[in-house]
Amino acid sequence: MPGSSSFLIVANRLPVDRVGEDMWRRSPGGLVTAIAPVLQRREGAWIGWHGAPDEQLDPFDHDGMHLIPVPLSEREVELYYEGFSNATLWPLYHDVVATPVYSRVLWDAYRLVNQRFAEAAAEVAAPDAVVWVQDYQLQLVPAMLRKLRPDLRIGFFLHIPFPPGELFQQLPWRRELLEGLLGADLVGFQRPGGASNFIRLCRKTLGLQYQKHEIYVEDRVVRAEAFPISVDFSELDSLVREPHIIARAAEIRQELGDPEQVLLGVDRLDYTKGIGQRLKAFGELLAEGSIKPGEAVFVQIATPSRERVEEYMRLRDSIELQVGRINGEQGDLGQQPVQYMHQSYGRDELAALYLAADVMVVTPLRDGMNLVAKEYVSCRHDLRGALVLSEFAGAADEMKQAFMVNPYDIDGLKRTMLSAMRATPHDLSRRMRSLRRRVSTYDVDHWAKTFLAALEA
Numbered sequence: 001m002p003g004s005s006s007f008l009i010v011a012n013r014l015p016v017d018r019v020g021e022d023m024w025r026r027s028p029g030g031l032v033t034a035i036a037p038v039l040q041r042r043e044g045a046w047i048g049w050h051g052a053p054d055e056q057l058d059p060f061d062h063d064g065m066h067l068i069p070v071p072l073s074e075r076e077v078e079l080y081y082e083g084f085s086n087a088t089l090w091p092l093y094h095d096v097v098a099t100p101v102y103s104r105v106l107w108d109a110y111r112l113v114n115q116r117f118a119e120a121a122a123e124v125a126a127p128d129a130v131v132w133v134q135d136y137q138l139q140l141v142p143a144m145l146r147k148l149r150p151d152l153r154i155g156f157f158l159h160i161p162f163p164p165g166e167l168f169q170q171l172p173w174r175r176e177l178l179e180g181l182l183g184a185d186l187v188g189f190q191r192p193g194g195a196s197n198f199i200r201l202c203r204k205t206l207g208l209q210y211q212k213h214e215i216y217v218e219d220r221v222v223r224a225e226a227f228p229i230s231v232d233f234s235e236l237d238s239l240v241r242e243p244h245i246i247a248r249a250a251e252i253r254q255e256l257g258d259p260e261q262v263l264l265g266v267d268r269l270d271y272t273k274g275i276g277q278r279l280k281a282f283g284e285l286l287a288e289g290s291i292k293p294g295e296a297v298f299v300q301i302a303t304p305s306r307e308r309v310e311e312y313m314r315l316r317d318s319i320e321l322q323v324g325r326i327n328g329e330q331g332d333l334g335q336q337p338v339q340y341m342h343q344s345y346g347r348d349e350l351a352a353l354y355l356a357a358d359v360m361v362v363t364p365l366r367d368g369m370n371l372v373a374k375e376y377v378s379c380r381h382d383l384r385g386a387l388v389l390s391e392f393a394g395a396a397d398e399m400k401q402a403f404m405v406n407p408y409d410i411d412g413l414k415r416t417m418l419s420a421m422r423a424t425p426h427d428l429s430r431r432m433r434s435l436r437r438r439v440s441t442y443d444v445d446h447w448a449k450t451f452l453a454a455l456e457a
Contacts, residue, residue, distance in 0.1 A: 003124035005066070007044030009035055010121050012081070012137040014048040014067050024062050033371075034229055035134070038448045040064040047120050053077045070120050072113065079109030082309050085137040088171075091311075093136060093160050094272045094366040096167060098311050107173055111140060114180070118144035125152055130456060133184065135159045140176065143183030155455040156184040159229065160368040161394070162194035165201050178202055182217050186455045190368040190394040192226040199224050227451045228394060229369050233436075233443040236378035239351045248352035257335060261296040261421045264357035266350065266372050267364075268305040269342065271315050274363035274390060274407040275302060276322060279338065281413040283326040286337055290418060293332060298361075299339045299353065316342070354379035359420045361388045362395070363407040369394035373402070374439050381436075383429040386420035398438055401431040 015032040016024040026032060039046055045066040050057055053076075057069040072080070083106035091098040118141045121131055133141045133156045142154050168174055178201060181187050189195045195213065202208045202215050209215075215222045239245060256262060263282065267273040282298045285291045302319065306312045323340040330337050345353070354360070360376040370393040377387060377399070389395060389402035396404065403423075405416040423431075 004126050005045040005124050006126045006129045007039070007042040008121055008125050008129060008131040009039055009044065009046045009048075009134065010117055010131060010138060010141060011035075011046065011048045011134040012085070014050050014069060015039075015046055015065065016050070016062050016067065018051065026063055033232060034444045034447065035132075036063070036065065037232070037445070038452070045124055047117065047124070068120060068124060070117055076109055076113055078308075079106050080113040081137065082306065084110035086306055086309055087311070089136050089139075090160070090272075092167060092171060093163050095161075095163070097272050097365050100170070102170075102172055104172075111176075114138055114140035115144055117141050118148060121145050122148035125149060127151055128153065130452070131155070132157065132452070132455070140180035141183075142187075143180045146183040153455060154184045155186045155188065155451065156181055157188040157227065157229075157451065158194065158368070159190065161191070161366055162189055162197050164197050165204060168197070168201055169205075174201075174205055178206055182206075182208075182215065182222050185220075185222060186451070187222060187224045188227040188451055189224070190226065190228055191397060194368075195224045195226050223454065225454065227447055227454075228398060228442070229371070229447050230439060230442055230444045231371050231374045231378055232445070233374075233378045233440045236351065236375060237381055237440075239347070240355050240379040240381065245348060245352050245355060248349070249355035252352055252356040256297045256299070256339065257294065259294060259297045261358045262356055263296060263298045263359045263361055263417070263421075264353055264376075265298070265300040265302075265361045265363075266353070267300075267302060269302040269312065269316055269319070270305055271311060272365050272367065274365045275300065275319055277365075277407045277410065277413060278361050278363045278417075279319070279322050279326065281410050281417060282338070283322075283330065284410070285414050285418065286326070286330040290414070291421075293330070293337075294335060296421065297337060297339060299341070299357070301341050301343075301345060301350075301353070303344050304342060350375070351379055354385075355382075357385060359386045359388060359417065361417065362393060363388065363390045363405060363413065364393050365390070365407055367393040367395075371395075373399060377432065377435045377439050380432050383432045383436075384425070385432060386423055386428055387431075387435065388416055388420050398442065399435055401434040403431075 017027050019025050047068045049072050050069040053074040056071050059068045087101040092100040130153045142156050199210050213223050213225050323338050326338050327336045354376045362373045373395040387402040390407045391404050403416050403420045
């Protein structure tokens with residue numbers, strides 16, 4: 001029998017982290033920040049894994065959201081999540097920055113877990129409900145869910161890049177993934193190029209006809225379009241005006257030794273984020289004397305991520321070695337030019353860091369969007385601060401007034417970082433005013449409303 005939820009979010013993870021036996025707090029991160037307010041307003045339900053393997057939990061309510069846990073075994077976490085999702089799809093979709101693993105065992109686990117998510121959604125969705133499936137871990141769910149519940153209105157949004165055909169065609173299960181996504185009525189991407197890649201692949205691989213954004217699938221029409229995600233501009237803008245955040249930002253600069261320039265990187269520890277490239281550029285600027293000792297400090301926050309995946313373990317070792325080498329060769333007693341933090345930070349501390357930073361360095365090798373760039377801009381109501389942004393981030397399509405850079409070009413990255421550090425107050429304020437206008441107009445609320453209006457039209 002159909003359930004009672006007229007609006008459903010289906011994502012790999014629930015939007016909460018456990019902090020005690022029966023205590024939860026809202027998770028950090030772009031997906032939760034973007035979608036939680038929509039769910040609260042619509043009084044819907046969120047289906048996802050709660051983060052602990054081999055544990056069954058009953059549905060529960062938290063922070064105005066009804067949460068429905070989907071169980072995963074330790075083996076499924078290894079094969080479906082760490083395996084097919086993050087050792088196969090993640091590197092493939094990010095320009096094969098690392099080599100994808102193609103394994104039938106991983107694929108079987110991915111298919112099995114996707115079926116479980118689809119069945120959970122089919123059970124709780126009310127007749128004619130709207131179901132919004134999120135991201136690359138659940139690309140088979142739309143078709144599986146449509147088979148179980150053809151009455152539903154199904155949307156899918158991919159938060160990471162969608163690769164060109166030359167790369168996607170490597171995947172042995174390319175047909176199955178395309179057919180899985182085509183179970184949705186609307187498939188959303190971060191950038192127009194991702195939507196175009198998908199539409200062309202449906203024509204080439206499945207032989208389907210299309211016109212502009214519409215793909216013809218038997219008796220249905222599937223739309224594929226770009227809906228660039230954003231942040232809650234108003235919340236961040238208000239937060240950094242709080243006296244305790246302003247005081248903490250000043251304290252951070254003091255703790256760093258009051259340098260002329262504070263450069264900041266905030267990323268998950270991931271090989272797609274270009275952390276090594278920016279550290280290399282900064283280290284060379286110090287070594288060649290372009291930056292004087294004590295003039296600048298680079299603060300790199302690297303949030304722990306997928307720590308059991310071998311590629312990520314190697315990356316952590318490499319970054320820590322690089323930081324140690326720069327500090328060993330360029331630092332003075334009691335003064336380290338690179339401050340590296342391998343830990344998570346709360347929203348208040350991140351806001352204070354954004355306010356303290358003169359130059360925000362966002363240099364992914366490939367990124368679906370990168371909300372850190374938009375968060376930084378949202379926090380700079382003082383119209384100071386410079387954003388150095390990779391042209392390979394989805395945010396580059398919108399944030400034209402950033403200091404654009406190709407992160408593979410170390411010399412170009414060095415020049416751009418120096419330009420950002422030496423820019424005049426007038427230039428910085430002109431750029432930041434334009435960037436803030438864009439982010440405030442096209443905020444997360446605009447993203448969600450635009451997607452759901454297109455889905456429900």
